Amino acid sequence: MKALSIRGLTKTYGNGVQALRGIDLDVQEGDFFALLGPNGAGKTTIIGIIVSLVTKSGGNVEVFGYDIDRALAHAKSCIGLVPQEINFNQFEKVFTIIVNQAGFYGIPRRLALERAERYLRQLQLWDKRDQIARSLSGGMKRRLMIARALVHEPRLLILDEPTAGVDIEIRRSMWAFLRGINEQGTTIILTTHYLEEAESLCRNIAIIDGGRIIENDSMAGVIRKLSHETFVLNLRCAIAGPPPLPGYVSRMTDDHTLEVEVSKEQSLNDIFARLTQGGFEVASMRNKVNRLEELFMRLVENRGAASGQRG
C-alpha cells in the first residue's frame, strides 16, 4: 500500500512565487524515504500541504488512501510531523506538551500518560519531564518534537530536518532510534541537509529543485548514477609532487594528501597498482564528500546550468 501518493501537486503563494510546479511522488508503506533539495526547493511546502498547514493550488494528495480533500481528518490521523522550526508552547512542561498532543489525536488520557512516559524515556527526556520546555537545549527540543510526533503512533512520520543544529553524538542516537521506529513498521519521510544522514538511513529518495522532482529512485540506484567520485588518499610518506597517474585527474592538497577523481569506467585497483608500482604507500582513503552530496550538487548544478541556458 502507498503511504503517500501525490499527483500533479502545485502551489503558488499569494506573492506569485510558484513553489511547486506539478509534483508526482509515491512513498510505499514501510519505506524510509529521503526528500532532498536545496533551500527554497519546495520540500517544506510539500510537507505543509500534506499536513494541511499550507493550502495547495492544485493536484491530489492521498495518505494511506485517504484523500486530503475528502477525508482530511483520517489522513491527519495517520501522520506525525516533526517540523523544521520549534513549534511547541515553550512555557509548558515537557510532559504536558506530549500528553496534550496525544489528546488532540483522540488518545484517552490514561493511555496518553503511559505513552508520554514511554517516548520520553526512549528519547532520553524522562528526567526533564517537569521542566518548562524553554529551558531545554536545542537537541532536547528536537527530541521533544520527535516524542510529540510519535505519541499517537502514526503510520507515517514526517521529519523536516530533525537533526539540524544537533551535535553528532545525539544525531547518531536519533538515527538509531528512527531506524528502530522504521523497522517496527512506521513509514518515514525525511528531509535533511546532512546527505550522509539520508544515505545512511533512507532506502528511496526524491530530489526536488525549483518546485519539480529532478530525481526519484532507490538510494542505491541514485548512487549508481554518480559518474565521478573524488577520493582522498593519505600517503604514508611526504612527497614533493603528484605521482604519475595518466588518465586520472589528480592533485596534491598537501605533501601527504592526494585527491583523485575516479569515473565509473575507471577502477580503484588500477590506481592502487600504479601507486604501488611507483613506491607510494597509501595509509588510508575516504570519499572527499559524501557520494550523495556529490550527486546532489551535480544534479542541482546541471539544472542550474540548463535553466541558465534556457533563460
Next chain:
Amino acid sequence: MEATAPSLAHIHRIGLKTIMRREFGRILRIWGQTLLPPAVTATLYFIIFGSLIGRRIGPMGGYDYMQYIAPGLIMMAVITNSYGNVVSSFFGAKFGKHIEELLVAPLPNWLIVIGYITGGVIRGLLVGTVVTCVALFFTHIPVENPLLVAGSVLLTSVVFALGGFFNAIFAKNFDQISWFPTFILTPMIYLGGVFYSVSLLPEWAQRLSYANPILYMVNAFRHGFLGTSDVNVGLAFAIMTAFAIAMFTLVVTLMNRGTGIRE
C-alpha cells in the same frame, strides 16, 4: 480501499476535552495575570465609585448606587476577561507557532473554536465569581431571576470570547491585540450603562446608547439581579444570541479559509 477509519466522534470528544483542560490549566497557571487583577480592580471600583462617590449619588433604579453598579462591574469583568483570554491565548499560539499542534491534528476548525471559546467563558465566569465575591463584601445583591443572570452572563461571555478569537485571527503583532480592547471595547463598556441608567442621558445620547450591544448585555444581567432594566430583556437576549451565532459562523468561516493561520 481505505484503511480502517478511527472514530472521529471519539477523537473530537477527547480533543475538545484536551483543549479545554489546557486552557483551564493556563488560566490557573497564570492566576496572577488572570484572576488576581480583576479582584483588585473591582475592590477599587467599589471603594471609589460605590463607597466614596456612590454615597453622594443616592439611589438609582430603586437601589443603592453600590447595588446598582455591582452587576455592571461584574459584567465588565466578564467581558474583558472572556475577550482577553481568547485573544491572548490564540494569538500567543499563533505567535509561538504552537497553533500548528492543533492544525495538524484531526480536529475540525469548529471544534478548535469551541475549545478556545470555552476557555474564554471559563475565565469570564471565574472572574465574574471573584468580582461577585468582592461585591458581596461591600453590599448585598439580591437575585431576582437566577436563570436570567446565568443566561445573560453565559451569552455575553461567549460573544466576547468569539470577539477575542476574531481579533486574534487578524492580529499580526501584540499591538494589534491591545488596540481593539483599549480604543473600542473599553469605551463601549463604560458607555454601556455599567455606572448609570441611560434614562439619565439626554435624548440623543440615549439613542446612541441603544446602538451599543453592551448596554443590552449589562441591562439583561442587571435585570436578573435587581429586576430593573433600561432595555427590553427579550430583545437583549435576541441580540446576544444573534451576535453569538453570527460571530461563531464568521470565526469558523475564517478558520476554514485559513485566514491568519495557513499559507
